[in-house]
Amino acid sequence: MIVSFDLDDTLFVSENKFKTEAPLKFPKNIIYKERLRLGTVGLMRYIREQNIKLWIYTTSFRSERYIRGLFKSYGIVLDNVINGEKHAKEVQAGHAEGMPSKYPSKYRIDLHIDDDISVYQNGKIYGFNVFLVGGQDDEWSQKIIHEIERIKAKKN
Secondary structure, three states: EEEEEEEEEEEEEEOOOOOOOOOOOOOOHHOOOOOOEEEEEHHHHHHOOHHHHHHEOOOOOOHHHHHHHHHHHOOOOEEEOOOHHHHHHHHOOOOOOOOOOOOHHHHOOEEEEOOOHHHHHHHHHHHEEEEOOOOOOOOHHHHHHHHHHHHHHHOO
């Protein structure tokens, strides 16, 4: 099983609007300024403990090295990173018509977590699973765990 996460406004959130994980310690907090939504570290550890592959799928053009480094600073190892550059090369290239901003089924991703309603709607159209997160929600990670368990049970 593969679970992927969007970054901006899904995992990377404003500390003015969301509860966030503790900031990284100096000097990593100078390199990695983004704040993670509270519950991200625990949720990702749970996913790793379940032997589920953990991916980031973002339209941002942050480098794969930067993204991996940020999560490694929190003790989380990622299996794969798809950024805007990789998506453009592997999904958009060769298509005259516009493709969705994210296309998880291309990578056999079982569940993608995102905050963008258009990604959710594209999931309905193109046949991929999207769990939509929104504003501050203390139960967001438990809801995702429930969805992961539902998908796992369906596969068995």
